Amino acid sequence: MIPVISFVGRSNVGKTTYLEKLITELTRRGIKVAVIKHTQHFEMDKPGKDTYRHARAGASTVVISSPEKMALLDYSGQERPLDEITAVITGVDLIITEGYKHGDKPKIEVCRRETSQELVCSLEELVAVVADFPLEVDVPRFDLDDAVPLADFLQYKILK
Structure with missing residues (x-):
């Protein structure tokens, strides 16, 4: 089964911009990525x-x-349902969703100081946080300006 990770966060926090950097880095490493964008x-x-x-x-x-x-x-x-959508995706190593904050997939929340310093998800739902400010959380925290460390995390912890 292909691993699915949902990137969540408030509107205009920079999820798409960050995902562009992350997808570029994962692809550079030879990891094939599918993306599902959830919108209204x-x-x-x-x-x-x-x-x-x-x-x-x-x-x-x-x-x-x-x-x-x-x-x-x-x-x-x-x-x-997200599981129905992911079931038709083949030939990739990782499926990233942008959205689905109420879904049951592991989540990485993106936060920006100027948008909100409060998380939209509970810490129990999160495998990591990406932020542009210090944040005390019990999951790994990655910097919003650098996708390389999160690519390492995904490659070695999620994709194994």
């Missing part, structure tokens, strides 16, 4: 395009595939 709303399909037309005709799932990439669009009208 998004629009990917464009009116007039074939996939849009297929969905509007009644297809509940539409897949678009090319030699470079593939996307699966689910028009069921309900949010899929």
